[in-house]
Amino acid sequence: MTQSHDQHTEHIAVDDPIIEVRDASVTYDEGTSYVLDGVSLDLGRGEILGVVGESGSGKSMLASALLDAVPDPGLLSGTIEYHPDSGAATDILELDTEDLRALRWEEISMVFQGAMSSFNPTMSLRKHFVETLEAHDEDVEAGMDRAHELLEDLYLEPDRVLSSYPHELSGGMQQRALIALSLVLEPEVLVMDEPTAALDLLMQRSILLLLDDLKEKYDLTMLFITHDLPLVAALADRMAIMYAFRLIEIGQTEEIINHAAHPYTRALLNSTPNLDAPLEEMRPIEGQSPAPINMPDGCAYHPRCPLAEDQCRTEVPDFHIVAGDHGSACFNWRESYDEIELVHLDDGERAIPEGDRQ
Amino acid sequence: MSEPVISLENVEVHFENERLLDFGNDPETVRAVDGVSVDVAENDVLSLVGESGCGKTTLGKTAIGLQRPTHGSVKYRGHDIWEIREGNSDADLEWSDIRTSLQIIHQDPGSALNPNRRLLSILSEPLRQVNPDLSKSEKRNRIYSLLERVGMNPAADFADRYPHQLSGGEKQRVALCRALLMNPDVILADEAISALDVSLRVEMMDMMLDLQAEFDTSFVFISHDLSNARYFSSHGNGKIGVMYLGQLAEIGPAEQVINEPQHPYTEVLRWATPDLSLDDHGEMPMRKIDIPDPINPPSGCRFHTRCPKAREACTRANPTAYEHGEQRVACFREDDTHEYWDSPELTDD
Numbered sequence: 028m029t030q031s032h033d034q035h036t037e038h039i040a041v042d043d044p045i046i047e048v049r050d051a052s053v054t055y056d057e058g059t060s061y062v063l064d065g066v067s068l069d070l071g072r073g074e075i076l077g078v079v080g081e082s083g084s085g086k087s088m089l090a091s092a093l094l095d096a097v098p099d100p101g102l103l104s105g106t107i108e109y110h111p112d113s114g115a116a117t118d119i120l121e122l123d124t125e126d127l128r129a130l131r132w133e134e135i136s137m138v139f140q141g142a143m144s145s146f147n148p149t150m151s152l153r154k155h156f157v158e159t160l161e162a163h164d165e166d167v168e169a170g171m172d173r174a175h176e177l178l179e180d181l182y183l184e185p186d187r188v189l190s191s192y193p194h195e196l197s198g199g200m201q202q203r204a205l206i207a208l209s210l211v212l213e214p215e216v217l218v219m220d221e222p223t224a225a226l227d228l229l230m231q232r233s234i235l236l237l238l239d240d241l242k243e244k245y246d247l248t249m250l251f252i253t254h255d256l257p258l259v260a261a262l263a264d265r266m267a268i269m270y271a272f273r274l275i276e277i278g279q280t281e282e283i284i285n286h287a288a289h290p291y292t293r294a295l296l297n298s299t300p301n302l303d304a305p306l307e308e309m310r311p312i313e314g315q316s317p318a319p320i321n322m323p324d325g326c327a328y329h330p331r332c333p334l335a336e337d338q339c340r341t342e343v344p345d346f347h348i349v350a351g352d353h354g355s356a357c358f359n360w361r362e363s364y365d366e367i368e369l370v371h372l373d374d375g376e377r378a379i380p381e382g383d384r385q
Numbered sequence: 386m387s388e389p390v391i392s393l394e395n396v397e398v399h400f401e402n403e404r405l406l407d408f409g410n411d412p413e414t415v416r417a418v419d420g421v422s423v424d425v426a427e428n429d430v431l432s433l434v435g436e437s438g439c440g441k442t443t444l445g446k447t448a449i450g451l452q453r454p455t456h457g458s459v460k461y462r463g464h465d466i467w468e469i470r471e472g473n474s475d476a477d478l479e480w481s482d483i484r485t486s487l488q489i490i491h492q493d494p495g496s497a498l499n500p501n502r503r504l505l506s507i508l509s510e511p512l513r514q515v516n517p518d519l520s521k522s523e524k525r526n527r528i529y530s531l532l533e534r535v536g537m538n539p540a541a542d543f544a545d546r547y548p549h550q551l552s553g554g555e556k557q558r559v560a561l562c563r564a565l566l567m568n569p570d571v572i573l574a575d576e577a578i579s580a581l582d583v584s585l586r587v588e589m590m591d592m593m594l595d596l597q598a599e600f601d602t603s604f605v606f607i608s609h610d611l612s613n614a615r616y617f618s619s620h621g622n623g624k625i626g627v628m629y630l631g632q633l634a635e636i637g638p639a640e641q642v643i644n645e646p647q648h649p650y651t652e653v654l655r656w657a658t659p660d661l662s663l664d665d666h667g668e669m670p671m672r673k674i675d676i677p678d679p680i681n682p683p684s685g686c687r688f689h690t691r692c693p694k695a696r697e698a699c700t701r702a703n704p705t706a707y708e709h710g711e712q713r714v715a716c717f718r719e720d721d722t723h724e725y726w727d728s729p730e731l732t733d734d
Contacts, residue, residue, distance in 0.1 A: 081585075182674045197676075199674070230437070233657075233669055233671075260663065261663075298584045298587050298588075299661070300616045301658070301659070301660045302660055
């Protein structure tokens with residue numbers, strides 16, 4: 028075991044964060060069950076960060092926490108600092124209602140899955156844009172010019188879409204119109220929670236390409252939350268993996284895909300159907316992830332982990348530095364390379380020389 | 386080759402879309418399925434893939450006798466389903482037998498399970514229909530062993546639960562058990578794994594394939610995800626059919642369709658399927674994002690308005706299927722001598 032030589036840290040920081048999340052937790056039942064458990068995470072200015080987790084991993088709770096919008100009676104603790112391009116940093120959790128309302132659309136905007144539930148079915152799309160602009164005291168004429176441009180950026184016909192009611196548009200058009208609406212107040216950050224999950228793959232992939240274009244054109248920072256690891260791998264600069272309400276691995280996308288250093292991430296990669304991996308090697312992850320009221324002690328993955336040992340059963344690992352800004356919350360991350368081969372890599376690429384990993 | 390279990394010949398399903406407050410005009414016709422021929426063999430695994438609105442669900446429902454075709458025939462072991470259903474056949478088969486043999490599981494299993502009944506009661510119903518003579522304890526034993534088989538342990542505990550006490554994946558397993566207890570010849574799985582987490586899909590597909598061998602059944606597997614269709618059909622030695630606006634663009638053995646796609650639309654779907662290679666997938670290989678309205682499908686080849694390889698000739702005639710090895714491909718590019726090759730490329734300007 029080489030654990031003692033490992034460097035470890037409580038969080039992986041970036042050079043120029045636009046949002047710094049520190050020790051964010053959400054509890055219910057007077058603190059007895061955690062649905063977000065001590066997450067620390069930096070969102071770098073101008074990056075696209077993909078947050079990946081299964082249903083019930085706490086990834087949507089993280090999105091809500093970023094905007095202090097945790098559903099009642101959840102209790103959110105920790106700090107969430109927002110660093111605007113100019114001016115002083117603010118702790119989002121300290122803002123009053125009015126400032127929070129302004130921040131939510133003008134600085135940090137959100138898009139959820141299923142556009143239909145975000146739109147008012149009795150209002151035309153134009154009215155949605157106008158009301159949003161008015162509610163934030165924006166010049167409506169200038170704002171609608173921006174709306175036209177955004178809709179065109181998203182391959183929509185602005186006049187046709189604006190005069191439509193939500194149900195008159197296809198699912199893919201609705202979701203793109205919602206993205207345009209979320210950007211009409213020129214926010215710095217776009218947080219998206221499964222924004223394409225209800226759509227077919229071709230539309231998902233098309234929207235991802237458009238998001239990449241939008242990010243460049245409008246200098247956006249994006250946080251993209253999904254259960255679909257391969258989908259976001261094509262878009263994200265960095266990826267963060269969540270398991271059982273905690274962040275368990277974070278790193279550059281290439282690092283995560285080719286050198287994942289957490290047994291869960293490696294199992295997740297191997298469980299994903301794709302077109303390239305040999306069919307016979309894909310396999311599901313054994314067991315189930317824990318419920319909030321039934322969290323195991325130590326590393327939450329230890330009951331399913333082939334590498335688990337005594338330390339894992341009692342102690343929650345912090346981030347072990349794998350390489351540069353790649354961190355894995357696993358005591359045995361080195362062993363995971365040998366124990367769990369990544370099936371999507373060619374045989375020659377699978378063995379990673381130890382020296383290259385530090 | 387033995388006789389197919391289901392045989393669809395030149396099937397069309399057109400819906401009349403009556404428009405409110407628009408009395409003067411003719412009703413609009415939605416061409417959900419427009420001239421499809423395909424067979425489902427014994428122990429077959431046929432996957433149908435395509436975008437939302439391509440007609441794959443309508444075709445699946447037509448194949449199991451839930452949707453009446455407006456043209457063409459749907460045969461079950463050589464007998465026309467709709468003639469039997471309407472009593473116009475002298476075949477020695479009842480509609481109720483066929484209906485039992487052709488089962489469906491939906492994307493949202495929650496809505497298909499009675500919320501007020503326990504699993505034991507939900508799963509007893511199909512057994513009562515198929516085996517009216519089974520004793521209560523025999524029924525219970527069969528249900529318990531099947532629940533265990535799909536990983537719902539302890540079975541007695543699960544059998545006592547109501548649907549709302551199950552996870553999404555567990556509900557889907559119950560829906561699968563219920564279909565299997567009817568001893569079906571074919572199960573239509575309509576986006577049956579799409580609502581599950583990516584990490585749970587392989588497990589569910591493995592289970593369906595294991596049980597297929599055991600119960601001697603065929604699957605028609607509908608998905609918008611080419612990698613799931615590949616996993617399912619390749620393991621089951623079956624075919625993938627690629628649908629576009631009511632027609633089959635390409636159909637063939639799963640690995641061939643994935644590895645040597647012949648139709649430009651299959652290549653587009655392949656592009657859209659995420660993988661872990663991290664190569665730059667480049668520009669979108671389609672000229673338009675949105676699928677055209679099936680009420681008014683484009684003339685000629687229906688894909689010509691978005692196809693990256695479309696030429697003038699594609700606007701004039703709708704290609705019929707060309708044989709390409711074991712694949713069937715509806716594209717003029719299959720014909721080396723077609724006027725396509727001399728006609729100018731289409732552009733959108």
